[in-house]
Amino acid sequence: MRLERRAHVPLYLVIVAPICAIFMALFLAAGLILAAGVNPLTAYAEMLIGALGSRLSITEMLTRATPLILTGLAAAVAFRARLWNIGAEGQFFAGALITAAIGHSLGVPGWIGIPILMGAGMIAGALLLAGPAFLRLRFGVDEVVTTLLLNFIVILFVGLMIEGPMRDPFAFGWPSSVPVDGAFRLPDLIPKSRLHIGLLFAITAAGAVWVVLTHTVFGAETRAAGLNAKAAAFAGISLPRTIMSVALLSGALAGLAGAIEVMGVTAGVTTTMSPGFGYAGIIVAMLAALHPAGVVASAIFVATVFVGADAMSRATGVPSFIADVIVALCLLTMIVALLFTTYKVRR
Amino acid sequence: MTDAIDLLLNTSLWAAVLRIATPLIFGVLGALLCERSGVLNLGIEGIMTMGAMSGWLAVYLGAPLLVGLLVAAICGALLGALHATLTVPLGLSQHVSGLGITLFASALAYYLYRLIVEVGDLPPTIEPFEPLNIPFLTDIPVLGPILFAQAFPTYLALFAVIAMAYVLTRTPLGLAIRMTGENAHAVDAQGLYPTHIRFGAVVVGSALMAIGGAFLTTTAFNSFFPGMVQGRGWICIALVVFASWRPGKALIGALLFAFFDAYQLRLQTTTEGVPYQLFLMAPYVLSITALVLVARKAEVPASLMTPYRRGER
Numbered sequence: 001m002r003l004e005r006r007a008h009v010p011l012y013l014v015i016v017a018p019i020c021a022i023f024m025a026l027f028l029a030a031g032l033i034l035a036a037g038v039n040p041l042t043a044y045a046e047m048l049i050g051a052l053g054s055r056l057s058i059t060e061m062l063t064r065a066t067p068l069i070l071t072g073l074a075a076a077v078a079f080r081a082r083l084w085n086i087g088a089e090g091q092f093f094a095g096a097l098i099t100a101a102i103g104h105s106l107g108v109p110g111w112i113g114i115p116i117l118m119g120a121g122m123i124a125g126a127l128l129l130a131g132p133a134f135l136r137l138r139f140g141v142d143e144v145v146t147t148l149l150l151n152f153i154v155i156l157f158v159g160l161m162i163e164g165p166m167r168d169p170f171a172f173g174w175p176s177s178v179p180v181d182g183a184f185r186l187p188d189l190i191p192k193s194r195l196h197i198g199l200l201f202a203i204t205a206a207g208a209v210w211v212v213l214t215h216t217v218f219g220a221e222t223r224a225a226g227l228n229a230k231a232a233a234f235a236g237i238s239l240p241r242t243i244m245s246v247a248l249l250s251g252a253l254a255g256l257a258g259a260i261e262v263m264g265v266t267a268g269v270t271t272t273m274s275p276g277f278g279y280a281g282i283i284v285a286m287l288a289a290l291h292p293a294g295v296v297a298s299a300i301f302v303a304t305v306f307v308g309a310d311a312m313s314r315a316t317g318v319p320s321f322i323a324d325v326i327v328a329l330c331l332l333t334m335i336v337a338l339l340f341t342t343y344k345v346r347r
Numbered sequence: 348m349t350d351a352i353d354l355l356l357n358t359s360l361w362a363a364v365l366r367i368a369t370p371l372i373f374g375v376l377g378a379l380l381c382e383r384s385g386v387l388n389l390g391i392e393g394i395m396t397m398g399a400m401s402g403w404l405a406v407y408l409g410a411p412l413l414v415g416l417l418v419a420a421i422c423g424a425l426l427g428a429l430h431a432t433l434t435v436p437l438g439l440s441q442h443v444s445g446l447g448i449t450l451f452a453s454a455l456a457y458y459l460y461r462l463i464v465e466v467g468d469l470p471p472t473i474e475p476f477e478p479l480n481i482p483f484l485t486d487i488p489v490l491g492p493i494l495f496a497q498a499f500p501t502y503l504a505l506f507a508v509i510a511m512a513y514v515l516t517r518t519p520l521g522l523a524i525r526m527t528g529e530n531a532h533a534v535d536a537q538g539l540y541p542t543h544i545r546f547g548a549v550v551v552g553s554a555l556m557a558i559g560g561a562f563l564t565t566t567a568f569n570s571f572f573p574g575m576v577q578g579r580g581w582i583c584i585a586l587v588v589f590a591s592w593r594p595g596k597a598l599i600g601a602l603l604f605a606f607f608d609a610y611q612l613r614l615q616t617t618t619e620g621v622p623y624q625l626f627l628m629a630p631y632v633l634s635i636t637a638l639v640l641v642a643r644k645a646e647v648p649a650s651l652m653t654p655y656r657r658g659e660r
Contacts, residue, residue, distance in 0.1 A: 003438075003656070032455075036462055084442050141635075141642040142588070144389065144442060148581045149631040160624035282446060319461035324454030331447040332429075335439050 003343040017337040018287050018294070022301065024337075025329035032325060036318045043312050043322075050311020051304040057311070059193035063265065065303035067092070067274075069202040070257035071281025072288065072295040073209050074125075078250035080213070080290050081222040082229070083243055085129055087147030088254040089278025090154035093269075094128045095121030095258030097158050100269040101166060103180030103262070110183035117184055118201070118259050125255015126248040128154065133247035137240045151278065159271050168268055179267035186264040196264035203296060205253065210292035212249075222246050254278060275306070276324075283331045289338060302327050350617045360609055361493045365501055366567065368605035370395070372504040373559025374583035375590065375597045376511050377423075377552040383515065383592055384548035385528040385541075385650045389445025390430045391556050392580030393452030394423050398557025400456035403564035403571045404463065406473045415565050416500065416558055423557020424550045426452050431549035435542050438654030449580070457573050470570040476500060498566045500558070505598075507555065512594040524548055528648035531655035541655045556580070578631065585634040589641050592648060600637075607633055 030040035051061045071088045078085035085091075099117045106113050132146040159175075162168075166177040186196040213219035224232035225242045233239050257277060266273050284302050288294030309323030354360055374391060381388040388394075402419030406412055426448055433444040464471060476498035479485070484495040515521035523544055527534045531541035559579075564571045586604065590596035611626045 032458060032462075079443075086446065135635075135639060135642075139639050139642045140645070141638045145581055145585045145588075145638060146635050149578065149585070149635055152578050152631045153628050156624040156628045160622045163624075164622060279450060282443075283450070286443060319458050321454055321458040321461055325451065325458050328447060328451035328454050332433070332444070332451060335433065335443055335447065336437065339437055339439060 003339075004346045006342060006344055009341050013341045014289065017341045018289070018298065018334060021287070021334040021337040022330055024333040025326055028329050028333075029322060029326045032322060033318055036316075038316045038318050043316055043318055046312035046315045047305065047308030049308075050315075051308035055190075056193065057307065059190055059195040061300070061303045061307045062199055063194045063196070064307050065299045066196075066199045066202045066264070067257040067261050067277045068280055068284050068299035068302055069199075069206060069296055070253050070260070071277050072284030072299050073206055073281075073292060074250045074254035074257070075281045075285035076288060076290040076292060076295055077209060077213070077222070077253065078129075078246055079226075079285060081226045081243060081246040083133065083246050083250065084142075084144045085132075085147055085247070085250050085254075086144055086282065087129060087132065087150050087278070088250075088257075088281045089274060089276065090147070090151040091125035091128050091251045091254035092258040092261070092274055092278050093154045093158050094124040095255030096262045096266075096269045096273065097154075097161060097166075097177075097258070098124040098255075099259040099262045100177040100180055101161075103184050104178045106181065106184070113181070113184045114186065114263065117180070117263060118256055121255045121259025121262075122252035123255070125253070125258065126251040128255070129247045129251030130244065133244050137243060155271055158269060162269055162271070166269070171268070174270060174272065176268040176270045180263060184263055185267065186260070194265060196260075198260035198264040201256075201260060205256065206292045206296050209249075209253070213292060218242075218245065254281070257281075280306075280327065283327050286331050286338075287334050289334075289341075302330075351614060354610065354613045354617070357613075358489055358492050360613060362496065363609040363612075364602060364605045365493065365497055366605075367608050368601040369497075369501045369504045370559040370562045370567070370579055371583055371586065371601040371604060372508060372598060373555050373562065374580055375586045375601055376504075376507055376594060377555035377559065378583050378587045379590065379592055379594065379597055380511065380515075380524070380552035380555065381427075381549050382587055382651055383528045383648055384524045384545045385531060385648055385653065385655070386431070386434055386545050386549050387441040387445060387652050388427070388430060388448075388549060388552060388556075389442060389584070390426060390448030390452060390553065391445075391583055392576055392578070393449035393456075394426050394553050394556045395560030395563075395576045395580045397422050397426060397452040397456045398560030399564045399575060400460050400560075400571050401557070402561030403473060404460070406565060407464065407471065412474075412476055412499075412565055416503075416561050419557045419561035420554040423560075424554040426557075427550040427553025428546075430553065431546045434654065435545045435549070438656055441652050441654075453576075460571060460573075470572050472569040473565070475564075475569045476566040500562045500566050503558075504562075508594050508598045515594065525648075527650075527655075529650060531650055531653070535655075535657060545655070556583075559583075582630065582634050585638050588645055589637045591641065591646055604630065604633065604637075 033040040033043045074088045099121045103117050132143040135141040136143045162175045162177045168176050168178045189195045221237045221242045284298045287298035306323045309320045313320035398419035401422040402415040405418040406415040430448045433439045434441045478496045481495050485491045527541045527544045534541040586600045590600045611629045615626045
């Protein structure tokens with residue numbers, strides 16, 4: 001028995017693969033739910049109700065999906081070019097921090113200020129990833145480790161800023177930064193919910209990334225760089241320039257997630273404002289097979305699991321960490337499923 | 348300033364260096380073994396978390412401390428087997444699989460901990476490994492408290508360095524492992540099985556990583572809490588590069604790193620007016636700096652991250 005690369009991947013496999021992966025992951029996680037003494041079907045039903053059962057829960061789920069779409073896009077763009085950006089968590093915080101830092105004293109109306117703050121968040125995220133990309137290109141330093149370690153550094157820096165210069169003197173309990181000006185809070189998409197127009201920005205970003213990746217020279221260059229760097233270089237594509245552009249784009253997307261989360265949800269920055277949006281973004285991207293349109297769908301799935309698990313945990317007592325287990329299992333089952341879409345088994 | 352120098356002359360600093368280095372030594376040896384056979388194991392952070400949880404849990408449920416280490420090693424080996432299955436016979440992306448293992452193993456560790464242990468206001472504790480007290484040796488001034496009053500796992504780590512160096516450089520098995528990391532096709536041509544060698548190396552390496560994690564909960568602290576590995580696994584991945592894939596240099600790297608860590612911890616208490624976060628950042632900044640310094644001349648195993656399929660180039 002051996003594996004043979006498919007010349008062409010049929011469309012039905014592209015759609016069936018993630019669905020199979022998700023069911024496999026849910027099946028494996030069912031064992032852990034059984035271990036908690038709860039019927040897995042009851043638990044999964046509770047999760048569905050918890051995430052999609054009411055108008056409020058759907059808006060909560062979509063609020064959670066918004067940053068995931070953007071961090072998922074950040075991972076998808078980078079992974080396509082084999083730039084292993086594992087630092088979306090840090091870039092998210094960099095975007096959030098800069099937004100909060102200038103967003104409380106910027107003296108312009110909202111319709112000018114919101115784009116400025118989003119731009120600032122994108123620049124912060126892009127610059128944060130430009131560092132590791134530069135180190136890789138100039139010194140051959142593996143970007144996996146540098147981006148991972150930068151996550152810890154950035155979160156400590158956020159802690160330093162919000163306990164020091166940016167501390168909100170009126171915040172109770174845990175330290176938080178001074179909130180952004182009311183003019184820069186993103187308007188609600190649906191009244192009386194936390195869902196804000198950031199969701200539309202995220203979906204627009206997914207569309208824009210899709211166009212860039214499939215309909216521009218730059219998109220073709222990133223694909224070539226990812227598929228075969230040597231051949232790409234031989235064909236006259238400047239690898240350093242491509243890698244650096246991909247890094248700037250990927251970092252900007254993650255930074256934008258942070259900026260939008262601050263303007264749309266939290267108003268101020270705290271060190272606990274992200275339940276691992278950056279890391280979950282990797283799962284979102286892989287479940288979407290690195291496709292920008294798929295990222296929106298898989299972000300909604302991952303958000304459903306997280307929001308649903310919280311509700312399910314309250315109802316059944318199964319620890320809510322089951323959500324992290326399920327999505328991590330999805331990542332592992334998905335890469336196996338992807339193998340069968342790109343290869344076929346020959347006897 | 349004199350305070351800073353006084354700290355260097357304090358024996359407790361040097362004893363702490365060995366203690367802080369211990370989990371890193373296990374982790375870096377584990378990562379090194381995997382990479383020497385040609386497999387990058389980014390599962391390390393999660394495997395260490397799982398090791399920390401499972402080792403602690405075994406002791407909490409009544410097992411002796413040594414059995415705790417064994418349980419951690421077995422859990423690590425199982426996760427290693429999962430990573431090896433995905434990356435060796437299936438040849439999937441070692442980056443993505445490793446990250447998946449980390450996310451899965453940490454989530455599973457937290458889930459099982461919450462499921463099995465009743466957590467009140469404070470996390471429950473166990474009786475950890477005590478520092479050894481060897482007659483005469485421990486009483487030697489200066490050297491005694493540094494070298495002969497460590498806990499058992501620290502000596503196990505030092506022994507593992509010697510064993511790893513011996514096996515890798517002086518035995519046919521070590522030659523086969525190194526050869527698989529350099530050129531798997533040549534190994535196949537010799538009538539050996541590169542896939543079996545890689546599988547074994549990843550399983551054993553992951554067991555070592557898990558013991559490193561278990562050190563945190565059975566020696567350094569006496570309880571488990573989420574996020575306690577704090578990037579030590581990633582630092583180990585950086586240390587492997589710094590050590591140029593050699594066990595001896597890995598020991599030196601881990602000790603150097605632990606020295607800076609122990610020193611910054613003590614500086615924190617004597618220096619006022621500097622935010623504590625700056626000190627906490629130091630280990631991560633240091634790791635990145637070390638990578639930049641050595642990356643250019645790194646002797647990377649030639650077929651690291653290249654999956655082996657017979658008959659495919």
